[in-house]
Amino acid sequence: MRFVLRFFGFLFSVGAIFFLIGAVGLAYGFWFYSKDLPEHAQLADYEPPVMTRIHASDGSLIAEYARERRLYVPIDSVPKLVIGAFLSAEDKNFYKHPGIDPEGLIRAVVVNLRSGGAREQGASTITQQVAKNFLVGNEKSYERKIREALIALRMESTFSKDKILELYLNEIFLGTLTPGRNLHGIAAAALDYFGKSIHELTIAEAAYIAALPKGPNNYHPFRQRKAAVERRNWVIERMAVNGYISKEAAEAAQKEPLNVKPRNVSPNSIASGYFAEGVRRDIAERYGEETLYEGGLLIRSTLDPKMQAMARKSLVDGLVRFDEARGWRGAQQKIDLAGREWGLALSEVPILGDVQPWRLAVVLEVARGQAKVGLQPRREASGQVVKERETGTVGADGVRWTRRPVERAVSVGDVVYVEPLADKEGQFRLRQIPEISGAIVAMDPNTGRVHAMVGGFSYDQSEFNRAIQAMRQPGSSFKPLVYATALDNGYTPSSQIMDAPFVLDMGPGQEAWAPKNYDGKAGGLRTLRYGIEHSKNLMTVRLSNEVGMPVIAEYSRRFGVYDDMLPLLSMSLGAGETTVMRMTAAYSMFANGGRRIKPTLIDQIQDRNGRTIYRHDDRKCANCNAEKWDGGAAPKLTENREQVIDPLTAYQMTSILEGVVQRGTAQTVKAVGKPLAGKTGTTNDAKDVWFVGFSPDLAVGVFLGYDQPKSLGNAATAGQYAAPVFRDFMQMALKDKPATPFRVPAGIKLIRVNASTGTRAGGEGGGTILEAFKPGQSPPEFVPPEPEEIPQAEYAPAPPGAPRQAGGVGPGGLY
Numbered sequence: 001m002r003f004v005l006r007f008f009g010f011l012f013s014v015g016a017i018f019f020l021i022g023a024v025g026l027a028y029g030f031w032f033y034s035k036d037l038p039e040h041a042q043l044a045d046y047e048p049p050v051m052t053r054i055h056a057s058d059g060s061l062i063a064e065y066a067r068e069r070r071l072y073v074p075i076d077s078v079p080k081l082v083i084g085a086f087l088s089a090e091d092k093n094f095y096k097h098p099g100i101d102p103e104g105l106i107r108a109v110v111v112n113l114r115s116g117g118a119r120e121q122g123a124s125t126i127t128q129q130v131a132k133n134f135l136v137g138n139e140k141s142y143e144r145k146i147r148e149a150l151i152a153l154r155m156e157s158t159f160s161k162d163k164i165l166e167l168y169l170n171e172i173f174l175g176t177l178t179p180g181r182n183l184h185g186i187a188a189a190a191l192d193y194f195g196k197s198i199h200e201l202t203i204a205e206a207a208y209i210a211a212l213p214k215g216p217n218n219y220h221p222f223r224q225r226k227a228a229v230e231r232r233n234w235v236i237e238r239m240a241v242n243g244y245i246s247k248e249a250a251e252a253a254q255k256e257p258l259n260v261k262p263r264n265v266s267p268n269s270i271a272s273g274y275f276a277e278g279v280r281r282d283i284a285e286r287y288g289e290e291t292l293y294e295g296g297l298l299i300r301s302t303l304d305p306k307m308q309a310m311a312r313k314s315l316v317d318g319l320v321r322f323d324e325a326r327g328w329r330g331a332q333q334k335i336d337l338a339g340r341e342w343g344l345a346l347s348e349v350p351i352l353g354d355v356q357p358w359r360l361a362v363v364l365e366v367a368r369g370q371a372k373v374g375l376q377p378r379r380e381a382s383g384q385v386v387k388e389r390e391t392g393t394v395g396a397d398g399v400r401w402t403r404r405p406v407e408r409a410v411s412v413g414d415v416v417y418v419e420p421l422a423d424k425e426g427q428f429r430l431r432q433i434p435e436i437s438g439a440i441v442a443m444d445p446n447t448g449r450v451h452a453m454v455g456g457f458s459y460d461q462s463e464f465n466r467a468i469q470a471m472r473q474p475g476s477s478f479k480p481l482v483y484a485t486a487l488d489n490g491y492t493p494s495s496q497i498m499d500a501p502f503v504l505d506m507g508p509g510q511e512a513w514a515p516k517n518y519d520g521k522a523g524g525l526r527t528l529r530y531g532i533e534h535s536k537n538l539m540t541v542r543l544s545n546e547v548g549m550p551v552i553a554e555y556s557r558r559f560g561v562y563d564d565m566l567p568l569l570s571m572s573l574g575a576g577e578t579t580v581m582r583m584t585a586a587y588s589m590f591a592n593g594g595r596r597i598k599p600t601l602i603d604q605i606q607d608r609n610g611r612t613i614y615r616h617d618d619r620k621c622a623n624c625n626a627e628k629w630d631g632g633a634a635p636k637l638t639e640n641r642e643q644v645i646d647p648l649t650a651y652q653m654t655s656i657l658e659g660v661v662q663r664g665t666a667q668t669v670k671a672v673g674k675p676l677a678g679k680t681g682t683t684n685d686a687k688d689v690w691f692v693g694f695s696p697d698l699a700v701g702v703f704l705g706y707d708q709p710k711s712l713g714n715a716a717t718a719g720q721y722a723a724p725v726f727r728d729f730m731q732m733a734l735k736d737k738p739a740t741p742f743r744v745p746a747g748i749k750l751i752r753v754n755a756s757t758g759t760r761a762g763g764e765g766g767g768t769i770l771e772a773f774k775p776g777q778s779p780p781e782f783v784p785p786e787p788e789e790i791p792q793a794e795y796a797p798a799p800p801g802a803p804r805q806a807g808g809v810g811p812g813g814l815y
Contacts, residue, residue, distance in 0.1 A: 044158055048072070048171045050296025050608050051188070054279050056272075056303040057451075057603065063276035067293045068173075071187035072608055073198065075166035082186060082198055084244030085210035086169065089235045091126040092242055095161055099127040099152035126168045127152040129213075174209060175216030177262055193221070195263040203245055203253040207235040208260075221260035229258050270354050271312050273459025275303050275452070278468060279601050286614075296608030301601055302449035302616075307442055310732040311452035315440045316355075318704065318725035319457050322712070323434035328402035331414035332433070335362060343389045346376045349415055352460040358431055361392070363414040370395050371410050373418060373428065394418060398429040433457065436712070438704035439467035439580045440725065441599075442733070445588030445699040447617065448597035453581075464707070471577040472705060475718070476535045477681025477690040478561065478574035480653055481586065483532050483540075485555040486547050488649040493656055493771050494758030494779045497531060497539045497546075499523040504569060515541050515573065518682075518717075527758035529656050529771070533664030535680065537573055544572035558596075558644045559586040574681060583692050584701030590657065590677070591694040593745060594650035596642040647745045648774045654742050655772045657693070663755075666691065666723045672730045674739045680718035685711045691722035696740050698733060702726050748772050753779045 051066025087094055093101050124132075131151035155164055174189040176182050183189045189209050190198045201209070211219055211231040219228040233254045240250035279301055283292045291297065335345050342362055351360045361373040375390040398421065399409045409430065410416060418428035434457055442452040455465030464470070487493070500522045504513040515537050522538060531539035544552055549567035556562045561578050565571055585599045598616075605614040619637040626635070657677035661669045665680045669691075678693020688705040689712060702725045705712070712721070744750070752761040753771040759782040761768040771779060 046167070047608070048167065048184075049294035050170075052283065052292055052295060052297040052299065054276055054299045054301055056301055056305045056308075058305060060305055062272045062301065062303060062305075063280070065280060065293055068184040069181055069188045069192075070170060070184040070296075071191075072170050072185070072296055073166075073187045075162045075169070078166075078169060078186070079199055079201070079206075081203065081244070082169075082201060082206045082210070083165070084239055084242065085203075085206040085235060086126075086186075086213075088238035088242050088244060089207075089210040090129075090213060092238070094126050094165065097125060097127075099125060099156035100149050101125045124148070125152065127155055127164050130164055130167045130171060131155060172213050173216065174212045175220070177221070177260075191263050193260050193262070195261050202256070203236065203239070203249060204232065204256040204259075207239065207253065208232040208258065211235045221258055225258060232258065270356065271309050272303055272305070273354055273463075274455035274465050274467065275301070275308065275450075275601065277459070277463060278453060278455075278465060282602060283605075298606040298608075298610075299602060300604045300606075302444075302451060302603050303601070304451040307733055308452040308454070310729055311440045311442055312454045314725050314729035314732070315438055315454050315702070316457060317728060318702075318721065319434040319436055319438055320431070321724075322436050322704065322721055323432065324401045328399075328404060328409060328430075329432060329435075331363075331410065331416050332360075333415045334413045335415055337362070337364075337413055342374045343377045346374060346415070349376070351376060352433070352458045354460050355417070355458050358417045358419050359428075361416055361418045361428070363410045363412050363416065364391070366407055366411060369406050371406050373416070375418075392418070392420075392426050392428045394428050394430055397421065397424075398427065402430065433461065435706065436704060437462075437466055437707055438702070438725075439465070439470065440700065440702050440729065441467050441580050441584045442698060442700045442729070443584055443588060443599060444697065445591035445597070445694055446697070448585065448588070448599045449603065449616070450581075450599055450601050451698075453601070462707075466703065466707075467580045467701075469579070470703075470707075471579060472688045472703060472709075473574055473576065473683040474561075474578055474583055474690055474692075475574040475681035475683035475688060476537075476540075477583060477679050477692050477718075478556075478576075479532060479535065479540050479572070480590070480657060480679050481556055481559055481561060482544055482547070482552055482572050483528055483656065484590070484645060484649060484653045485552050486528065486543055487652050488555070488645045489547060489551065491528060491543075491547075492773060492777050492779075493527065493529045493652055494753055494773075495528050496525045496758065497528060497543050499526045499531070499536050499539045500542075502538055502541050502545075513570070515570075527756075529659055529758065530756075532656050532679065533659045535665050540572055541569055544569055555645075559589060560596075561586050574683065580690075580701045580703045583690070584699050587678070587692045587694055587701070588699040589644050590650050590653045591696060591699055591742075592650075593647040594643055594645040595639075596644050646774075648747055648772075651742070651745050651748055652772045652774070658742070659769075661693070665717075665719050666693070668719060668723050669693065669727045669730070671727055672734065674730070674734050674737070675741045676730065677742070678723075678726065680723055682716070682718045686713060686716040687711055689716065689718040689720075689722040691718055691726045693726055693730075695730070695734060695737075696742050697737075698730075700726055700729060702729075744772075747775050749775070749777075751779055754782065757782065759783075 048070065049066070049068050050070050050072045051064050051068070053061060054063040056062050091101070128148050131148045170185040172185065174183045174185070177192045181192060183192055186198055186209060189212070190196050190201055193209065194201065194205050196205070208228065211228070218224060219231050221228050236250045236253050239245045240247050279299060280292065283297065283299065287295065333349065335349070337345060342364060346360065346362045349360060360376040363371050364374050365372040371394040373392055373394055375392060377389065394406065394410070396406065399406050402409045417431040417433065419431050421427040421429055437456045439456065440452070440454050441450060443450045453467050455467040456462050502515065506512055517537050518535065526536065526539060528543070530536070531543070549569060549571065552572060553565040553567045556565045561582050562576050565576055581599055585597060588597055589595065600616045602614065603616050604612060607613050619640055621635050621637050624635050654677050657679055658675065660666050660679055661676050666678055669676055669678065674695060676693055676695055678691055681690030681692070687709040688703065690701070690703050692701040694700065702722045704721050704725070750770045751773055752768050753759060754761055755767040755769045758771070758779055760779045762782045773779065
């Protein structure tokens with residue numbers, strides 16, 4: 001008996017020792033594997049990366065930016081059907097286990113032992129799958145699984161079950177349907193696989209998405225369709241077993257085809273590449289790259305999709321019109337079709353994806369005045385080429401602009417762009433990518449909200465945005481700022497300036513600077529209005545010399561055209577460099593009564609939680625949040641914008657710029673048939689052509705020129721090439737708008753004057769106009785002139801220490 005007691009005592013002692021050793025080992029292991037794990041506070045603050053989305057002003061999506069494509073959906077907003085699908089597929093005991101599932105673990109061990117490792121089965125709970133995101137790497141090792149399990153236990157003590165499920169449903173990788181678009185989270189997957197929100201998913205659709213976490217590539221809807229359907233149907237069966245759907249509903253859902261319909265690319269996103277990139281740059285500068293790609297910002301931009309399409313069409317038409325007038329340059333490239341299937345050969349040729357309705361084509365046959373062309377095959381969302389082959393014909397109408405017969409324009413194997421002829425089925429017009437480029441900007445002159453911005457012919461071809469990145473000479477489109485400075489400092493539209501030769505002495509050993517008018521002529525004494533309407537260089541230089549270039553430089557800074565303009569007379573003719581965006585904003589200040597505006601592509605930014613973190617319009621409204629209306633006057637926004645020039649000056653300038661359209665260098669714009677104002681700008685040697693103008697509610701700037709500046713032609717003017725782009729855009733943008741006249745501010749007196757002399761209208765004959773005068777101003781009375789000749793050139797001394805007149809503005813080059 002004593003021996004028995006000693007034996008059991010020995011066993012107990014040994015057991016106690018092993019227990020202590022095991023406990024110490026477990027404690028050490030727990031300490032070892034836990035020492036680098038995130039703390040509870042880190043877990044509580046965890047937020048998965050979420051993509052940033054940019055919407056147009058009408059709510060349509062124009063761009064998404066993310067390293068992982070994810071939309072975050074709170075658990076309260078996830079349909080029960082979707083939750084049931086994922087719990088059935090991944091972790092039916094989720095709401096019962098403490099983070100790790102012993103039942104599932106034992107089942108996985110048994111399966112793996114029976115299969116000898118050939119059929120590996122995991123046992124990770126949903127909590128453990130979320131825990132993976134706190135670990136570095138996804139290597140398969142016991143150490144990682146231990147750390148994963150420990151984090152899962154910590155998560156269960158930190159988060160509620162609903163919060164863990166929320167993280168999982170927004171974190172899980174769900175495949176790559178379209179190349180380059182890695183989908184994370186149920187919302188992004190629902191959009192890309194079915195073009196739906198999660199609330200619109202059917203049983204079959206929810207089950208298919210829930211089937212993907214085990215291996216998205218194994219259940220790809222196009223490449224692995226049979227396996228995808230089998231896995232989906234298994235999930236549907238488990239949903240019925242677990243009570244989420246009825247048996248009858250499950251049987252009906254299992255009979256449905258795998259109806260995956262990839263989300264189509266929005267036409268707004270195709271047309272707005274330059275705009276979206278401008279927003280992306282702005283966000284990256286404000287908040288950094290990490291917030292841009294992972295912060296889940298919701299950005300409401302100022303883009304008007306309809307206006308953007310109009311702007312793109314107007315600019316492209318203008319660029320093509322100029323380019324085609326210079327003749328056909330030949331095919332994009334040539335491919336050898338001998339022994340090759342033309343569709344596959346053409347599918348390998350890179351294409352510009354944002355030049356619709358243009359299509360890339362290869363010439364298959366040329367005979368009897370026609371060319372048969374094969375159109376580049378379209379691709380499925382999976383990236384595979386569609387097998388159907390489309391062909392068409394290019395006839396005499398399609399090559400007429402080349403001034404060549406079809407046989408001399410193209411040959412077999414030529415790769416060309418073609419555009420469908422609207423009125424002829426199967427007929428196409430030959431096209432070529434223009435060498436010239438340009439930009440157009442359209443904005444609200446009262447707020448600075450940019451409705452449309454196109455920075456070149458094709459964003460796919462060149463991401464360089466000529467609207468905001470290209471620094472170019474504005475030429476004569478800068479002149480209104482010179483005249484506005486004069487009007488703001490005592491001159492009137494009827495003030496007279498001599499249109500006569502002017503020479504600036506540049507100092508010893510340097511050639512004098514002698515600008516000339518575009519036509520090489522001088523007209524004598526003329527009004528300020530005439531100087532702008534007919535873009536007279538000599539008058540502008542003389543006026544600038546009188547007003548003083550330092551004053552003009554200060555006004556150019558106020559208007560935002562230049563930050564620090566050199567006070568040189570050549571700068572008065574637009575010899576400095578600026579951008580289309582800056583010039584459009586400057587003209588907006590004439591339209592809005594002289595108040596400063598800041599151009600913006602962004603209306604509002606919200607963070608991932610819906611909090612507004614930026615709003616462009618920062619004006620205050622004291623009574624806008626009243627609980628009820630008491631019948632009084634509507635609340636008004638407090639105006640806090642700086643007054644750049646006198647509102648009366650702004651109207652005088654607007655009235656003069658209306659004259660440019662009615663009688664001056666931009667008469668082609670009259671075809672719009674609405675009140676418009678603006679100014680042409682052609683630089684020296686016609687390297688840049690501009691038109692900047694506005695209606696009461698829309699300001700638009702247009703620029704055309706080569707990226708490597710060179711002449712557009714000896715006779716090229718802005719009136720020929722830039723103004724028609726403005727005209728075409730305004731005809732579309734204002735088509736359904738009333739012909740609203742420019743508002744005349746209080747204090748302006750409209751007095752009829754002689755259009756030529758600016759004197760009060762009387763019996764002197766000739767045409768008359770209504771001229772705008774400020775209080776205390778009036779037109780001069782008509783006095784019959786004495787016979788006089790245009791004076792000889794006025795010589796101005798060189799300013800002390802003045803540098804040579806820089807800027808590349810030679811005699812007679814600006815119009």
